[in-house]
Amino acid sequence: MSTKQVIVETSLSSYPIHVGRSLGSKLLGEIEELMAKGARIAAVTDSNVRMAQAAWFDSLGDRVPVLTVPAGETSKSVSQFGEVLDFLAASKLDRGGVVLAVGGGVVGDLAGYAAASYLRGVRFIQVPTTLLAMVDSSVGGKTGINISAGKNLVGAFHQPIAVYSDIEMLKTMPPREFASGMAEVIKHGMLQDAALLDLLEANPIVGPEDERLESVVEWNCKIKASVVNADEKETAASGGRALLNLGHTFGHAIENVAGYGEYLHGEAIGVGLVAAALLSESLGFIAADDVARIRKVVSEHNLPTELREALPIARLMAAMRLDKKVKAGVIRFVIMKRIGQAATIESADMALIEEIWRQCGAS
Numbered sequence: 589m590s591t592k593q594v595i596v597e598t599s600l601s602s603y604p605i606h607v608g609r610s611l612g613s614k615l616l617g618e619i620e621e622l623m624a625k626g627a628r629i630a631a632v633t634d635s636n637v638r639m640a641q642a643a644w645f646d647s648l649g650d651r652v653p654v655l656t657v658p659a660g661e662t663s664k665s666v667s668q669f670g671e672v673l674d675f676l677a678a679s680k681l682d683r684g685g686v687v688l689a690v691g692g693g694v695v696g697d698l699a700g701y702a703a704a705s706y707l708r709g710v711r712f713i714q715v716p717t718t719l720l721a722m723v724d725s726s727v728g729g730k731t732g733i734n735i736s737a738g739k740n741l742v743g744a745f746h747q748p749i750a751v752y753s754d755i756e757m758l759k760t761m762p763p764r765e766f767a768s769g770m771a772e773v774i775k776h777g778m779l780q781d782a783a784l785l786d787l788l789e790a791n792p793i794v795g796p797e798d799e800r801l802e803s804v805v806e807w808n809c810k811i812k813a814s815v816v817n818a819d820e821k822e823t824a825a826s827g828g829r830a831l832l833n834l835g836h837t838f839g840h841a842i843e844n845v846a847g848y849g850e851y852l853h854g855e856a857i858g859v860g861l862v863a864a865a866l867l868s869e870s871l872g873f874i875a876a877d878d879v880a881r882i883r884k885v886v887s888e889h890n891l892p893t894e895l896r897e898a899l900p901i902a903r904l905m906a907a908m909r910l911d912k913k914v915k916a917g918v919i920r921f922v923i924m925k926r927i928g929q930a931a932t933i934e935s936a937d938m939a940l941i942e943e944i945w946r947q948c949g950a951s
């Protein structure tokens with residue numbers, strides 16, 4: 589069985605992303621090698637993944653303690669973060685220890701942030717089990733949790749030592765969660781690769797049985813790795829890693845104002861991508877036809893293109909002001925100069941942003 593490999597190279601580290609099918613024994617091999625060198629290993633997962641991957645967890649035996657957190661966005665919290673840290677201490681991880689994050693973006697962000705913080709940083713391996721985590725969150729080292737003021741407002745950049753993306757795992761994914769992952773794939777096409785968007789437009793990817801998934805995951809990892817390799821910590825004065833935030837200034841505000849978990853991350857980003865397209869059109873970069881095209885691709889991947897129920901514009905605007913891209917009080921937005929080429933803009937007319945919220949169903 590062939591395994592594809594994408595290498596992420598940052599200033600301080602380089603690590604492989606293994607993409608393939610039935611990678612369980614390859615991962616077990618790496619765990620055994622680490623343990624043979626004296627590393628203690630502790631795994632963090634969530635309740636759904638623990639059940640869906642019961643056989644693989646059983647194969648770990650008693651050698652690897654496992655913490656199972658409740659499934660869902662609300663686990664990216666300060667209190668759950670504390671529980672993971674207590675678990676790592678109880679598992680007697682020392683500075684040579686390794687944390688395994690086995691799950692979707694929630695587990696990856698939470699366990700990754702615990703690995704970044706515990707003993708001021710221990711190694712971790714990402715084992716993404718959702719489409720979203722395979723194409724996006726397991727790559728690039730952003731880790732963190734939410735606070736009531738905003739999404740991902742607390743966290744650290746901490747790169748994993750390896751990523752294992754086993755496409756077989758996607759077979760148990762609920763359709764709504766699968767669609768949520770496709771939002772980040774659409775985003776990658778919009779921001780950097782028009783050919784990817786063409787492919788999605790011609791033939792949408794709507795379920796885990798799609799045979800193109802292995803190559804699409806690899807393709808997306810390459811897109812994300814290329815952006816991260818150039819600007820790991822999002823410090824570029826313009827463009828750079830911030831481009832991966834296309835649709836997110838809007839999307840994160842929706843997640844926060846609606847209440848974490850009400851919209852899946854990808855659902856909020858679906859609306860956010862349409863909003864970013866509308867903003868790009870209003871600023872004269874793309875045409876109305878391009879916006880219609882984005883709307884169609886988002887909708888054909890079973891994602892919302894507008895809010896399910898009106899949310900208050902004032903609260904959405906307030907949430908946006910806490911976005912991490914804000915500089916000197918000014919919200920920076922990511923727009924498309926054309927499909928496949930994104931850019932950051934240094935300021936935007938707030939009346940225009942309010943109007944875009946209105947067009948997305950806010951009031």
Ligand SMILES: NC(=O)c1ccc[n+]([C@@H]2O[C@H](COP(=O)([O-])OP(=O)(O)OC[C@H]3O[C@@H](n4cnc5c(N)ncnc54)[C@H](O)[C@@H]3O)[C@@H](O)[C@H]2O)c1
Pocket residue numbers: 634635636637640659660661664691692693694695697717718719720721724725726727728729730731740757758759760761762765768769772853854
């Ligand atoms: N760090 C980053 O760069 C980055 C990038 C994108 C998104 N994110 C974050 O990722 C999170 C969303 O990640 P997500 O969409 O993976 O959500 P998630 O982790 O909540 O997983 C989605 C659901 O699917 C279940 N699940 C996971 N794997 C499964 C499987 N193989 N079979 C059946 N069910 C399974 C989970 O239990 C959960 O209920 C958000 O918090 C978002 O902010 C982070």
Ligand SMILES: O=C(O)C(=O)C[C@@H](O)[C@H](O)[C@H](O)COP(=O)(O)O
Pocket residue numbers: 724728730739740772829830832833836912
């Ligand atoms: O990796 C990145 O950089 C991204 O922006 C990817 C996003 O899809 C992801 O949702 C990320 O967590 C957002 O980061 P944030 O810094 O805006 O919280």
Ligand SMILES: [Zn+2]
Pocket residue numbers: 724772836853857
């Ligand atoms: Zn995202």
